[in-house]
Amino acid sequence: MAARQPRFNQQVLIDTTPLPDDIPKVSEIGASSAPLLSASFFIGARCKPYNDDFMHCKTEANGTGEVDCLREGRKVTRCAASVLEDINKSCLEEFRKHWQCLENNNQQLWQCRRWERPLNNCVFEKLNLEKKIPGAPEGETPVHLRKRQIFAHSIATQ
Amino acid sequence: MPQDMPPTGGYEPVQYRRSLPVRGFRPAYYLVAVAGIMTYGFWRFGQGIREQQELSREKMWSRIHLIPVLQAEEDRDLVRRTLASKAMEKELLGAETKTYHNDRFVRPTYAVTPSNVTK
Structure with missing residues (x-):
């Protein structure tokens, strides 16, 4: 259900009426795609219960999930915002390096392992959030920990 | 008239086959070499395919982790717009009218232009 902003010929017209006061306010994430991608596994690690709760709510609401799941949605947003805030507090340098690399490399994770490793270590040490890819075959090194990335276009970024 | 006879000791053997030196290795070696190159390739x-699978799994899960966040934001925006349009309708018409004979939510296909341009 992708909502498109109504576009008219001359200008973009957006109805800016805020939500009514009886719905609690929540500040939106406000991060662009590269930082979100960089932090996605940490968001997943901390916010999994909230995320699952929200998605279940949406599934079970039979088409009215937009209104019925506002509460769960706020929890999801707050949790993700808390993760981003914590990363910004404790691992800002590594985080910035990694998402800027993603931004410069078409958001391909395998081009930026060199900056991903220190970020993962820092976040694991300070926030105790670990990047884990569910469903990866056991007994193999997970792809984000491999020394050599076959598809990376430069060995300088490995 | 005397008849031509073969020379004494017979004719020399006729060379009907070219006797060029054989170049290169025996064919079996080439076969083995090609098989080796193919196996390595x-x-x-196969390694590339495995790695690509893992990379796509990683990408998939990074999106799965992000979907609820993005969806929640989108939903709030949708609810905000819907409530605003309902309120506007009530203010203009005095009553809420139903476009469809149904309670199901139907995403509006029109947009009311706000009085002041926002962007």
Whole structure:
């Protein structure tokens, strides 16, 4: 259900009426795609219960999930915002390096392992959030920990 | 008239086959070499496929982790717009009218232009 902003010929017209006061306010994430991608596994690690709760709510609401799941949605947003805030507090340098690399490399994770490793270590040490890819075959090194990335276009970024 | 006879000791053997030196290795060696190159290539190809699978799994999960966040934001925006349009309708018409004979939510296909341009 992708909502498109109504576009008219001359200008973009957006109805800016805020939500009514009886719905609690929540500040939106406000991060662009590269930082979100960089932090996605940490968001997943901390916010999994909230995320699952929200998605279940949406599934079970039979088409009215937009209104019925506002509460769960706020929890999801707050949790993700808390993760981003914590990363910004404790691992800002590594985080910035990694998402800027993603931004410069078409958001391909395998081009930026060199900056991903220190970020993962820092976040694991300070926030105790670990990047884990569910469903990866056991007994193999997970792809984000491999020394050599076959598809990376430069060995300088490995 | 005397008849021509073969020379004494017979004719020399006729050379009917070219006697060029054989170049290169025996064919079996080439076969083995090609098989080796092919095996190596397929092995690397297989490694590439495995790695690509893992990379796509990683990408998939990074999106799965992000979907609820993005969806929640989107939903709030949709609810905000819907409530605003309902309020506007009530203010203009004095009553809420139903476009469809149904309670199901139907995403509006029109947009009311706000009085002041926002962007």
